[in-house]
Amino acid sequence: MNIKLKLLATLVAAALTSACGDTKHTLTPVETPTAQEQPDGSGSTDDDHGHTEVGTEGRLVVSTFDSNVLAVLSAKDGEHLDSIGITGYPQYLYATEHHRYVMAVQRDAGMVEFVDGGVWQEDHGDHLHPYEQAPSLVEFALQGVKPTHVNAGKHNSVVFFDGDKDTAENAQVMVFNESNITNNDRDFATLDYSTYQHGAMQTVGEYLISTIRDEQSSSTLPSQIGLFHGHGDHFDQDKVFDVACPSLHGSAQSSELVAFACADGVVVIDTHDSAFTHEKIMNPVEFAEGERIGMLRGHPEKDLFIGSSRTAVYAIDPSNSSVEKIEWQASDDARLSAAYFSAEGEHVVLMDSAGVVSVFEGHTHDNEYHWELAHNITVTAADLAQMPAEHGFTMTLSQSQQVAYVTDPINQHILAIDLESGEFAHTFELDVVPKNVVWLGIAGEAHEHEH
Incomplete structure (x- = not known):
């Protein structure tokens, strides 16, 4: 199906025209009911609560360079729902813990702003209740020096502010949740460092596992890992893990494990029953000189990780x-540009800079x-020199x-790929050149509507 989206050049207002044709591909949904209770009880009902449908497809938030x-689109058909102006250009877009809000990270400006995607659910005791409304910019925002890792x-979201070596401004970590964002509630915990660092962090309940940099080091990268306990508006340091992690860069979390990538291996911390024990998996002997894991990905239902170096991707299994x-191998003259677990952890999806x-x-x-290769999909046949x-x-x-x-910035498209079939399910044609994109909506696993 091709949906042609007409956005005005300013993206402040938009008009939509669509050219629809038959599609031979069907998206494979994670099982989720779709229902919303109207305030007046009107609309079609599918149970004793008087519910109407809330789409399971969610929404896409798209930035332009x-x-x-930010443009907010329907992930179902590419319909342009709204254009939301924020303070400055966001270098990165991330979703909050329950995928209701987008975190628009303006690293250069030292700001993180939040846009409500307009689709969420609440716990009503006997069921999880979905809601749908127009997207909007919210009042809640964060400010600090060089927000980078998010x-x-x-249960929460975390932003690591690197600080600045040249201006002697220190790093910070802010831990908050969607309730803070919804209510513009500043009552959340912050970890204040005594130095700058290009750090990484993960939260486990009321604990924060975060990096520590030697203030005498000439590097901006940390080399140790600390355990911090949240107390109201701040964190106290409980301990420093007795393991070296030189040039630490990258972290991830699985169901009960937290991992940090070091120049010489990966430190894995077991959080089960707040044990916080650790082991270090050293780099394999076949690693080339200078090769290291620099990016990690985890999944909440799997105690294993995916990591990448500059030239390869690795499955990291702490159990053995x-x-x-x-x-996997990148295309000629290309590099890895994205790596994710799918929603239920059944797939690992990699993309190189050539659009494969x-x-x-x-x-x-x-x-x-x-992990075995199931599909290779080339996003565009266009000459990459046109990027x-x-x-x-x-x-x-x-x-x-x-x-x-x-x-696809070359053709001004967003393409939907069915992970089961490896085929294109939709093409959303834009009148702007897309930069970053993030999905918002109700995660399938959490969206159970039982009475």
């Missing part, structure tokens, strides 16, 4: 302390978990369907 305006866990190379998306399926063999300056292919994954959404 050097613009302070995480969203099970293994680092196994995944049979590789979908891997997981399976267990001889008590070991392996606009300061742009590249970017990707986000739906958390309610087995779908990846990929931007």
